[in-house]
Amino acid sequence: MQDKIKQLLTEIQAGSFLALAKGITLVENDLPGYGQLLQSLNTTHQPKVVGITGPPGAGKSTLVNALLHEWTKKGCKVAVIAVDPSSPFNYGALLGDRIRLADFYNNDNVFIRSLATRGALGGLNPKIIEITDVVRNAPFDYILIETVGVGQSEVEIAGLADCTIVALVPEAGDEIQTIKAGIMEIADIFVVNKADRDAAESLYRNLKIMVHEKSRDKSEIPVVKTVATDNKGISELSEAIISYFDNFHDSNEKKLQLLTEKCWQLIQHHKMKGIDKRALAMSIKDAYTKPNFNLYSFTDTFLKTY
Amino acid sequence: MQDKIKQLLTEIQAGSFLALAKGITLVENDLPGYGQLLQSLNTTHQPKVVGITGPPGAGKSTLVNALLHEWTKKGCKVAVIAVDPSSPFNYGALLGDRIRLADFYNNDNVFIRSLATRGALGGLNPKIIEITDVVRNAPFDYILIETVGVGQSEVEIAGLADCTIVALVPEAGDEIQTIKAGIMEIADIFVVNKADRDAAESLYRNLKIMVHEKSRDKSEIPVVKTVATDNKGISELSEAIISYFDNFHDSNEKKLQLLTEKCWQLIQHHKMKGIDKRALAMSIKDAYTKPNFNLYSFTDTFLKTY
Numbered sequence: 001m002q003d004k005i006k007q008l009l010t011e012i013q014a015g016s017f018l019a020l021a022k023g024i025t026l027v028e029n030d031l032p033g034y035g036q037l038l039q040s041l042n043t044t045h046q047p048k049v050v051g052i053t054g055p056p057g058a059g060k061s062t063l064v065n066a067l068l069h070e071w072t073k074k075g076c077k078v079a080v081i082a083v084d085p086s087s088p089f090n091y092g093a094l095l096g097d098r099i100r101l102a103d104f105y106n107n108d109n110v111f112i113r114s115l116a117t118r119g120a121l122g123g124l125n126p127k128i129i130e131i132t133d134v135v136r137n138a139p140f141d142y143i144l145i146e147t148v149g150v151g152q153s154e155v156e157i158a159g160l161a162d163c164t165i166v167a168l169v170p171e172a173g174d175e176i177q178t179i180k181a182g183i184m185e186i187a188d189i190f191v192v193n194k195a196d197r198d199a200a201e202s203l204y205r206n207l208k209i210m211v212h213e214k215s216r217d218k219s220e221i222p223v224v225k226t227v228a229t230d231n232k233g234i235s236e237l238s239e240a241i242i243s244y245f246d247n248f249h250d251s252n253e254k255k256l257q258l259l260t261e262k263c264w265q266l267i268q269h270h271k272m273k274g275i276d277k278r279a280l281a282m283s284i285k286d287a288y289t290k291p292n293f294n295l296y297s298f299t300d301t302f303l304k305t306y
Numbered sequence: 307m308q309d310k311i312k313q314l315l316t317e318i319q320a321g322s323f324l325a326l327a328k329g330i331t332l333v334e335n336d337l338p339g340y341g342q343l344l345q346s347l348n349t350t351h352q353p354k355v356v357g358i359t360g361p362p363g364a365g366k367s368t369l370v371n372a373l374l375h376e377w378t379k380k381g382c383k384v385a386v387i388a389v390d391p392s393s394p395f396n397y398g399a400l401l402g403d404r405i406r407l408a409d410f411y412n413n414d415n416v417f418i419r420s421l422a423t424r425g426a427l428g429g430l431n432p433k434i435i436e437i438t439d440v441v442r443n444a445p446f447d448y449i450l451i452e453t454v455g456v457g458q459s460e461v462e463i464a465g466l467a468d469c470t471i472v473a474l475v476p477e478a479g480d481e482i483q484t485i486k487a488g489i490m491e492i493a494d495i496f497v498v499n500k501a502d503r504d505a506a507e508s509l510y511r512n513l514k515i516m517v518h519e520k521s522r523d524k525s526e527i528p529v530v531k532t533v534a535t536d537n538k539g540i541s542e543l544s545e546a547i548i549s550y551f552d553n554f555h556d557s558n559e560k561k562l563q564l565l566t567e568k569c570w571q572l573i574q575h576h577k578m579k580g581i582d583k584r585a586l587a588m589s590i591k592d593a594y595t596k597p598n599f600n601l602y603s604f605t606d607t608f609l610k611t612y
Contacts, residue, residue, distance in 0.1 A: 035602070043601035044594060055361040133601070259594055259601060260587040266605045267586075271577035280573075281566040288350060288565055295349035295439070295565060296341070299572045 005033045009040050015077075015139045017111050024113060027130045038130055041137050044255070047248055049132060049143045050241060051161025053186075058167040059193040062228035064146050069231070070238045072109050076141040079111040080104075081132060083147045111140070129262050132160055142241075160262070162254075163244050165237075167191040168207070170199035187221055189240050195225035195233065219247070275306070311339045315346050321383070321445045323417050330419060333436045344436055347443050350561070353554055355438060355449045356547060357467025359492075364473040365499040368534035370452050375537070376544045378415050382447040385417040386410075387438060389453045417446070435568050438466055448547075466568070468560075469550050471543075473497040474513070476505035493527055495546050501531035501539065525553070581612070 008026075011019030026034050052060050064080060071078050104110040113135075115128055128145075135143050145161055166187040190211070192204045204225055211221040222240045226233035280302070287298055314332075317325035332340050356373075358366050370386060377384050410416040419441075421434055434451075441449050451467055472493040496517070498510045510531055517527040528546045532539035586608070593604055 035606075038602040039600055039606070041600065041602070044599060055363070057361070130602075256587060256591055256594070259590050260583065262601060263586060263590060263605050263608070264581075264583055266602070267581060267609060268574065268578055270605070270609055272574055275570075275573060277566065277570055280569060281562060284565050284569060285562055288562070293350060294345055294347065295569060296344040296347070296436075296572070299569050299576070300341075300345070302569070303573065303576055 002036065005036045005040065008033075009037060009137065012134065012138050017108075020111060020135065020138050021113075023134045024131050027134055028115075028127055038133070041133050043133055043136075044259075047162030047245060048140065049136065049145060049161045049163070051164040052144060052146045052167060053164065054167035054191075055169070058169050059228050060146050060167055063165075063167055063191065063193060063226065063234075063237075064144055066226075066228045066231055066234040067142075067144065067238065068104055068110060070234050071142060072104070072107060075109070077109045077111075077139065079135050079138070079140045079143045080113070081128065081135065081143065081145045082112065082114045083128060083145065111135075111138075129160060129265055160258075162248065162258070163188045163241060165189045165191055165241075167193050168203065169194050170197040170203045188244055189237070190221060190223040191233075191237060192223065192225045193228055196227050196230075200225065308342065311342045311346065314339075315343060315443065318440065318444050323414075326417060326441065326444050327419075329440045330437050333440055334421075334433055344439070347439050349439055349442075350565075353468030353551060354446065355442065355451060355467045355469070357470040358450060358452045358473060359470060360473035360497075361475070364475050365534050366452050366473055369471075369473055369497065369499060369532065369540075369543075370450055372532075372534045372537055372540040373448075373450065373544060374410055374416060376540050377448060378410070378413060381415070383415045383417075383445065385441050385444070385446045385449045386419070387434065387441065387449065387451045388418065388420045389434060389451065417441075417444075435466060435571055466564075468554065468564070469494045469547060471495045471497055471547075473499050474509060475500050476503040476509045494550055495543070496527060496529040497539075497543060498529065498531045499534055502533050502536075506531065 008019055008023055012023050023037060025031070026037055052063055054060055061082075064082075068078055068080065104112060113131070115131065132143065132145065164186050166189070168190065170192065190207050192200055192207065194200065195204070204223060207223045211223060214221070222243075224233055224237045224240050226237055228234065283302065284298065287293055314325055314329055318329050329343060331337070332343055358369055360366055367388075370388075374384055374386065410418060419437070421437065438449065438451065470492050472495070474496065476498065496513050498506055498513065500506065501510070510529060513529045517529060520527070528549075530539055530543045530546050532543055534540065589608065590604065593599055
């Protein structure tokens, strides 16, 4: 068993997509050897994980697609981890934009894996942390993590990626104050996508002023205009990413933040293991029609007896 | 002590804003009597919680503002719980849109409370569940919960509210497929805000087709066009909400889902109590520069020794 896992990791590190897919499946389904694989990984690897996030309609999938074209043209090896939205109520993961990536499913330099967010209501699937760490141990030039659609948490992706791209669309321009609040802290690069639209120039200018005000001693966060559907601005975006990593210098502060967020989420996942939402629903169903049902007393009792 | 909490709850139930504010502060800061207050609440109350969610820039605060005007004109008592975005890295909550609600701070029929999302990275502050239950015990006609900005999880609000309004802006129209995935499950009412914009008609039509396809036996989810800044469409929205509650009939299925989601989040909050993120960061800081540091072994040891 131990030798098998060691062998699997060696193959993953050597670049075998088959071994990588096996490793991910191991982790995704808690199969035997899962813990050993994780504990054998290099978890303070050199950075190369790029997160793409932003509101629905910002064209995140199209940006991923365009970056894949750009990078594979140059001979880079790229992994894409696509996180699909799943309903909190039906536990189903829906496809959709994934289809756009179909061009690459037979490309030897591109590894694509879609993941559901199943399990954590509104939260990132805790498996994504583990799976990203497995993929980090394979010899990719870049790992792209994309969150799609509504219900994804834009800030969570920042805890996973070394470089977080925040994609915005022109129409968001008039609400720049609202956006400013959460997003300035997580963005390493801003993209104004659909930059051929009327309001693009105003959003771009507002973002430039914002990053300039924020920069102080540090260098300014780049703002890149793209029209991903027409492949415009993609080489500029790629250069901004490369330049980000050139200047990354493995900042200890950011690395520590990243490790802490990841560890926090792993602990949370561990603590909730064994608590089954369906079983919980069944217990509540039995209890809540009784007179004097109180959710807090119920939760208290549940925690004591579980 | 026990009598004091009983007295406080009686005053909350009688409509005292002062008592309500005290009760919320009790819960927010884990003050003595906090558990007793929660366990004395009626937690299967009649529905009246309206959640407003949607991408940044959709005008959620303006909608809340317009609904407040509409309802107070009719003599309704309304509570607003506004959830501000907070950065995952600086733990700060930012104001902003809150200022628009300033008109109502001295209105005897309007109770407003802003909450930070501090604590759960990318997640809803677990206190929001408890605070909403406290507010539910006060005699309001409506309780509005609004999430603002980026990083909020649109699906989590659905676990809190009896009626979830999803606000969209015209520009999202071309990405209707992306939106479709997660949002159809959580929306009880769609709002096309900023409906005076060019693309509004197309978004509206697309949404109508979508809800029609989804409806089957059930009645169609209403789609309401608004220009919240000009107060247009607000009475129609208000009517859609009233009609939703008229037809709510306290669906046992939805009630059970709501209770289960809330209980799940309370359990998660409880399990993570006592784990301090800063202390965790300090431990990781000591460990991660050592050779052979592995995040999964570290987490394992942390869980065993904590």
